[in-house]
Amino acid sequence: MRAYEIQLFKDNKWEFDSYINDCGTAMAEAERLLATNRHEGVRVIEEEYDPATNRSKCNILLSQMRKPQRYARGPVRGGTGRRKTSSKRAAPRRRRTGGRRPASGKTAARRRPAVSRRKEKAQMGTLSLLWVGIIIVISGIAALIGLQEVAEFL
């Protein structure tokens, strides 16, 4: 007698989820569970029970863990390829990687969107030009005053 047990990886251990007596259905269900990305891992165990000996043989047909979340994140620019990840999913990933330090000012600035960075650059350029203009005007005025003084002296 054969049965297929679907197990889900939860809290660092495999827990049974359901029993299905048809291999194809069990595998399809396991694949579907993996595709939902709601479970850390899914596996299918084939259990063959022999009533004569009262023994059962187990065989792991499928054992797959969820793909790392970092692949789920799309590029910042463009935005269309970006996938939303819930905070529930993000939390365990941080734990697995040993925790992430809070972002410093530099890294936070680096993460700012490209559009705002371009705006900042443009503003900085305008300000620099303004300052150069002011300096030139002041220098000009000073030069004129200086020349007048020299003329009076002579």
Add this chain to the structure above:
Amino acid sequence: MTELLSDAQLEDIGEALPKGMERRLALRLLTQWRDLCAGQAFPAFSDINPADLDDMWPNCFVLDTEGFETDPVFRIVGDVIATKFDDSLIGKRVSFVPPGNLFYVATSYFSAVMQKEAPISRGGGFISEHGDRILYRSVLLPVSDDGISISGILGGANCRKMDD
């Protein structure tokens, strides 16, 4: 006695669903059950809303196991699945159903559900009392009112006649 087969009755309900969507009733019901659990071991009967089960509900039945652990009682039988049996099964024991019937094969493993306290799905074939070969899929899902002990079973099943 049992009028099991007519082409309309045997039409797999999943066939009408859009391509790419899970068509198997047993798996769709299992998914719904998992959603109803919401982190608990079992959902409560009050969590089950027939409207949420859409087109699955007519193929569902509910067994009461509280006080009837060895021979549950049919409490609800969906409209479509009810046509697989001549008499009304409401209030009848599981042992009342004779072999060669969808209800018989779909409820035959209720004790395994009680023992394992987990959903079990079975499918396969059986010979109806009219001698036809029938393919079926079924699922039994434990339900608990107190969240600890199983107080009932939500079942779902469908079948079709095998072509000769």
